[in-house]
Amino acid sequence: MSPTTIPLDHLVPEYIKHFEAYIPSKPDDELKKLYGCDPLYRLNNNENPLGPPPAAKAVLEHFAAQKAAIYPSGDAYHLRQALAEKFDLDPDQFLVGNGANEVIAFVIKAFCQKGDNIVTADKTFAVYEWIAEFSGFSARLTPLSDFGFDADAMLEAIDERTKILFVCNPNNPTGTHWNRKQLINFMDQVDGRQIVVIDEAYCEFVENEDFPDGMELLRQYPNLVVFRTFSKMYALAGLRIGYLAGSLEVVDIIRRTCVVYSVNTLAQNAALKALNDDQHIQRTRNHIRQEKARLLPLLEKLGLKYQSGEGCFVMIHLPMSDTLAYRKLMAKGVMIRSMTGFRFPNWIRVSIGSTKAMTAFAQSLTEIIK
């Protein structure tokens, strides 16, 4: 006879017992019913309202269905060749994953063992912290300083069990960035003792001239690992594809923790075509600049404090709870990110969407503030 209950208590590690699952938002059709709104503008995930670059779109539209029967390239062969050419590196310096989210797990698995820790900021992209913790490693979190990563605090948080330092540049959600001098200074102080990950998910949006290109620093710093994604600027979030780059010796270690075939054929082919469309980048930046120039004066007029830097998003402080604001905005058909989960209570983050969506947001925000 099979038991009616299983000894879960004894099977589950302590760090899993104490970890809360992340609950993603429901699909649009369900949300529209729930909040009685139609249309629904999603301004919660920093997606590019312009959609994928034209050449990537063409790949998607002309995909031969029969190819779905065939496994993809297990190591994104052609995409790595193209990345190597673009950044003047070796194809073996790249690992492609099922979104940048997956490569975070590759790095942590490659370097951390029982008792080790990672260091990052308390108010940044939370997935570094989550993957470390549900894998049984602690995440040592340092407070932001003036909304930016605090290099000195991170260096101080390092102990003999620290393996990886994660820096999000520019930072999601605050939009702050380290300039070239700050990043180089940090790398020099770490002096090769830990792996330093620079997450450049939003680097293609950056307009500031002093922004450091992590790819250019790889030769100088063999302990540097750079993350990039096709989800944000290249608008392929639904296909799940991102990558990391590092020195040959470090990538050779990380490669051991990669699951082959995790990146599908469609994503690889579309990413390959998206990679060199500089016009798409210019068009997207123009749009974001334009929409920020409409949004920020409104926030001033409403007397709301905000935090806006590089990237396709703005953080806004509200005179009410962010979860209440979320519900009120949802009822008006606008979805934003409430920031309590990012340890920013009473703040929301709004992604720069289409002009239509931003107009709806401006109107709805004005109404709920009054």
Ligand SMILES: *Cc1c(COP(=O)(O)O)cnc(C)c1O
């Ligand atoms: C969106 C995002 C990612 C992950 O993107 P994927 O969709 O998994 O490629 C990584 N880092 C930051 C800071 C992000 O905002």
